[in-house]
Amino acid sequence: MEFLSRHFAWLPALRSRRNADSAAVRPAGGRCGSCGHFRNDAGYLEAAIPGLSSLSSGAASVRADDGLCLRHDRYLSARASCAQFSPAK
Amino acid sequence: MSANQLELNAAPAPSLTIGWRELWLKEDWWAIWLGLGIVIVGYILFANGASLKWIAVTPEKWSSLEQLGAHFAANGLRYLAQFLLWLAIFTLALTALGHRAREFIPSFVFLYISSVVIFTLGQWTQANYYNLEPPLVALLLGLLISNLVGLPRWMDAGFRVEFYVKTGIVLLGATLPFSLIVWAGPVAILQASIVSIVTFLVIFVAARKLGLDRQLAATLGAGGAVCGVSASIAIAGAVGAKKEYAPIAITVVILWAIVMIFFLPFASRALQLPAGVAGAWIGTSEFADAAGFAAAQTYGAFAGQVPGVAGTPDQAVWAFTLMKVVGRDVWIGVWALILAIISTTRWEPEQSGRKADVAQIWWRFPKFVLGFVAASLIVTFAARGYSLAEFNKAVNPTLVAPIKDLRTWAFIFCFFSIGLTTRFSQLAAAGRRPLAAFSVGVVVNVLLGFLLSVFVFASYWTNLAR
Numbered sequence: 443m444e445f446l447s448r449h450f451a452w453l454p455a456l457r458s459r460r461n462a463d464s465a466a467v468r469p470a471g472g473r474c475g476s477c478g479h480f481r482n483d484a485g486y487l488e489a490a491i492p493g494l495s496s497l498s499s500g501a502a503s504v505r506a507d508d509g510l511c512l513r514h515d516r517y518l519s520a521r522a523s524c525a526q527f528s529p530a531k
Numbered sequence: 532m533s534a535n536q537l538e539l540n541a542a543p544a545p546s547l548t549i550g551w552r553e554l555w556l557k558e559d560w561w562a563i564w565l566g567l568g569i570v571i572v573g574y575i576l577f578a579n580g581a582s583l584k585w586i587a588v589t590p591e592k593w594s595s596l597e598q599l600g601a602h603f604a605a606n607g608l609r610y611l612a613q614f615l616l617w618l619a620i621f622t623l624a625l626t627a628l629g630h631r632a633r634e635f636i637p638s639f640v641f642l643y644i645s646s647v648v649i650f651t652l653g654q655w656t657q658a659n660y661y662n663l664e665p666p667l668v669a670l671l672l673g674l675l676i677s678n679l680v681g682l683p684r685w686m687d688a689g690f691r692v693e694f695y696v697k698t699g700i701v702l703l704g705a706t707l708p709f710s711l712i713v714w715a716g717p718v719a720i721l722q723a724s725i726v727s728i729v730t731f732l733v734i735f736v737a738a739r740k741l742g743l744d745r746q747l748a749a750t751l752g753a754g755g756a757v758c759g760v761s762a763s764i765a766i767a768g769a770v771g772a773k774k775e776y777a778p779i780a781i782t783v784v785i786l787w788a789i790v791m792i793f794f795l796p797f798a799s800r801a802l803q804l805p806a807g808v809a810g811a812w813i814g815t816s817e818f819a820d821a822a823g824f825a826a827a828q829t830y831g832a833f834a835g836q837v838p839g840v841a842g843t844p845d846q847a848v849w850a851f852t853l854m855k856v857v858g859r860d861v862w863i864g865v866w867a868l869i870l871a872i873i874s875t876t877r878w879e880p881e882q883s884g885r886k887a888d889v890a891q892i893w894w895r896f897p898k899f900v901l902g903f904v905a906a907s908l909i910v911t912f913a914a915r916g917y918s919l920a921e922f923n924k925a926v927n928p929t930l931v932a933p934i935k936d937l938r939t940w941a942f943i944f945c946f947f948s949i950g951l952t953t954r955f956s957q958l959a960a961a962g963r964r965p966l967a968a969f970s971v972g973v974v975v976n977v978l979l980g981f982l983l984s985v986f987v988f989a990s991y992w993t994n995l996a997r
Binding site for chain 2: 483484485490491492493494495496497498499501502503504505506507508510511515516517518519521522
């Protein structure tokens with residue numbers, strides 16, 4: 443089962459199993475979208491990411507609700523989560 | 532703006548997902564509301580024997596300053612009304628998107644006046660001889676102003692490249708028969724898919740061979756293969772890239788996109804490609820919608836004017852649109868899903884807080900494409916029952932042509948804004964390895980796009996809409 447979940451985790455059923463497994467090691471907490479370290483305001487991102495407004499936009503649908511995590515210096519989905527979650531004030 | 536300033540200026544963290552608020556918080560939807568609004572008003576006027584023609588004024592062909600003066604003297608009120616129309620609808624949309632009206636309005640005044648000058652210059656009877664095509668003039672003038680003179684940063688509120696191009700694409704849908712989308716769409720998807728997959732793999736493998744991180748390689752690859760800067764930022768989010776990766780990819784994409792705005796039309800001209808074939812080539816080998824429209828519209832202006840360039844301006848723009856928008860842009864969500872799955876299961880399985888969600892195919896879908904298709908359906912519906920002769924006599928001049936003229940304005944706002952917002956000194960330093968990896972992909976992309984457009988699928992693109 444471990445082999446299957448490692449190599450075929452893209453299968454939805456196995457992915458569910460994998461997420462259930464990983465939930466055990468993931469501390470309880472909110473998702474990035476409601477974390478104080480997370481920024482996904484369109485204007486903020488256009489200022490933070492040089493060139494974004496030149497041939498695209500912070501308000502484009504393709505960007506979904508992704509944003510910058512100031513804690514880990516990553517650009518990622520608002521639906522992600524991590525152990526350093528800190529509720530937004 | 533420094534990182535500290537950004538932190539100070541940052542808004543509080545927003546709610547988890549944007550949900551239905553996307554309808555008024557994303558520019559794609561505003562492009563639909565504005566573009567379809569214009570098309571629907573145009574249709575209502577048409578159905579009642581009237582037209583948008585009066586307000587869709589454009590500069591006429593001219594060969595002397597006297598002619599030019601007479602045109603503006605006779606049509607000053609129409610230009611004023613059109614300016615007020617654009618100002619009202621764009622102010623509404625952009626304030627909803629979070630921009631300040633007090634910044635947007637003066638900026639748009641500058642943009643509109645400059646666009647009138649650029650459009651007028653392009654209508655000079657000698658413009659083709661001196662290569663004064665409006666897209667190129669707008670781009671170069673904008674680049675000169677932003678890089679040599681400089682404008683206050685707050686004026687960027689009016690230089691919304693993507694918003695203008697998306698509005699223009701929705702309006703373009705009204706000039707494209709729906710049957711043409713159905714007929715040529717599958718060919719465009721096939722050709723674009725071949726080029727996109729090959730380009731992505733070439734850039735990804737080249738980047739890995741050069742020692743770059745997999746996430747950066749994917750971000751670069753998507754920028755070259757799918758839809759330029761938009762694809763890079765979408766894939767950066769999907770794979771949870773380090774924050775410096777998206778700016779690196781964006782720099783490389785912008786540099787190559789600007790090179791291609793000039794290279795593709797002039798190479799096509801030198802090779803005397805038919806307008807539809809060149810449009811398809813530009814659609815497979817340009818990296819961003821806005822840059823691609825600049826190239827396609829430039830080449831369209833050569834059609835029928837430059838000896839040896841067959842076809843019509845519409846064929847260049849339509850082929851480009853089908854290839855880029857239908858063939859490449861709409862698949863960004865699928866690319867994001869696949870790369871998110873690979874990223875979370877193979878590259879960083881220990882990052883258990885991220886997971887690949889199938890719903891992102893919809894979240895990331897470029898919604899303005901829905902407006903493009905809806906506009907095509909509306910005008911196709913309006914034109915039902917008319918013979919070709921009747922269409923050309925009744926429907927085209929009163930319904931389609933005014934929408935096309937308004938589309939041309941939207942694109943000029945876009946082209947000028949590209950130049951005005953591209954400040955080379957403020958782009959992130961990309962480094963030689965990302966530039967080299969991307970450049971390898973560009974070479975393969977251009978050659979493969981040429982091969983497929985000029986040889987394999989040439990009959991489709993040459994005969995588009997004939």
